[in-house]
Amino acid sequence: MPALVLLGAQWGDEGKGKATDLLGGSVDYVVRYQGGNNAGHTVVVGDQKYALHLLPSGILSPGCTPVIGNGVVVDPSVLFSELNGLNERGVDTSKLLISGNAHIITPYNVTVDKVTERFLGKRKIGTTGRGIGPTYADKINRVGIRVQDLYDESILTQKVEAALDVKNQMLTKLYNRRAIAVDQVVEELLGYAERLQPYVADTVLVLNQALEQDKVVLFEGGQGTLLDIDHGTYPFVTSSNPTAGGACTGAGVGPTKISRVIGILKAYTTRVGSGPFPTELFDEDGEALRRIGGERGVTTGRDRRCGWFDAVIARYATRVNGLTDFFLTKLDVLTGWEQIPVCVAYEIDGRRVEELPYSQTDFHHAKPVYETLPGWSEDITKAKSFSDLPKNAQNYVKALEEMSGAPISAIGVGPGRDETIEVNSFL
Template structure:
């Protein structure tokens, strides 16, 4: 049985949670392998809406084991807030497993994240201020704190003291902020340690043993390809690897065991935070997409920047990730438009680019080259097959598929779990 990666193919918020949940009943493990509580998934089951930030969306599927992998950075307070919130609504969270090697977000990194972003001013990245970036920086600088450190108070205190030797100087002398004490930080980190202990294990071993037993493992990305720290629109990116390669490093599953890569794309494009966005709309059309699509961040509540579908980005994501199948979400949001533009290439200073420009400056100045497809007026939320879609909606799906570099296997026609057109079975 396969290991499957679900990857955002734009700038995030494409609907990965719904796609993961769609597959959830047919998989045994769902793994979050990157990021932290800086992104969210919204899953609608019947009349119930669940906003997940740190927990894998497989937590909502009975019998499925949700896993927080080693590539995630964990805010323990947020983790238990989410667990408590779900349990209060009758969701069983006892199967959750957390990697002993995942890094923990300490209080000083949350402070550092916020003051750094304010200090940058017009050069700000657009982070959520939750300490994600500084914690990944600590990981690379080898001064990070891992989940396993919480179970050895002496080691934990030594690591916190070593990190604060530097952090306190930065906070005080550059940002005029007082750093928390070693004792204060250790006490905060230990608050939930014993409650956390039963969830913690060697998740890489757990997942490889599951694959040995022919069980199916689903790896779900936080953020998306264009926010990947290596392959995204740097420096306006997240601090982790959000691509299919990151699925392996962030979970402990080797590349040879990854059978399928599912890329999630909206029928239009959105972005939160700063950075270039060629198809962004600053007019009534953009506001229509934002309002109709409820484009406000699950985690931050920030209004998302909106634009038309960008096939150049989709082709790039297909190539970087090795996408085998696309899931096209929110097609219903385009209902009612007389015609629908699709970006097929960029014009940069009079030169046409059919692929992503090699340097960031060109991408920043890229002007979209559009093709216009006929719109449709019919309500499509009840469609469950391609034949149920209006002719113009089918034309749109076919055109986007041909432009994007991989087949479209499912189409979202509404926010609910069952409001999906399945073209090809994904598992």
């Protein structure tokens, strides 16, 4: 079946947008299946840079139909802002489809996110404050607002009332905030309905029919494996499933239809927000990775925490996602280091551990065990094939591939669309 899942194999920000864009010209549909505008992709096309937060990266590929699946949470104001920005730059956005079952981020979800995170103080999770978590909580609590609800004012009003019954009690009595008026929220949400209407579709039906017709469908995850609500570094995670299984539930496509699962790996490791990070660097090497790699969150604007490559995490991502391939990004950032450390295992209470510990306590106490590989000084941004890379860069890629447990089928040697070495075709 011509269905591919493309996801982050670390803590997100690995360069999924570049990978999706690379494939976008060869696929018929690109589907976001989870997350919201807390995710961000940067795509460079020629001398143009595009920052996408909610829209699938495939929206930049002519002939490709971008889809926002049922597993995504949608902030309509952010959606329209992104669409307006792309339209102003001459990008055709008319083919976008949005699942009627996707949940809406309401104004009260954003308010709850911000006040609860502030209330946690030192125990904060490091959320983006965009209402993502509270929207998923409403979904699970069965008081969520779905896109289709905007077209039935009676149902919408009932659902907003049910959600605010509890939230207003919490806001006024616990956080000393003003209650939120039901009518005001309903009016704002109804104001989005007309403009959303042309995009709303039964995307589960559309995607399954496309696969039956041998169309190529690419499922694009936001964030990364270690931020998965079930399989990540809980509780410092997102509120959805960026792992491969999330593509099935978040888009309504059965697992037997997935043919390849591609994990995006940075040639080093970064993380945004709070939580454990064994290879994090607090020295000039960490600052150099941040500066050379331009490590600032696309959506948040926050500096990313930087560290050396962690093979333990890569092996874990291979296992929980069933990865068939890796796309290694930002190899060019490592140019100039004489020696490059790679984390091959952890030391926990005097024990060497080569697989990701399931215990949160153990992971918090994990110290990286490094092996050092020789670096290179040659510019690699013009490399067009694997053999064009300096020998030490080739050896670095081969070592990461062996440690990570899946073949590296593409290598990013610069930010541009054409600055990629394809070792094996994904299609």
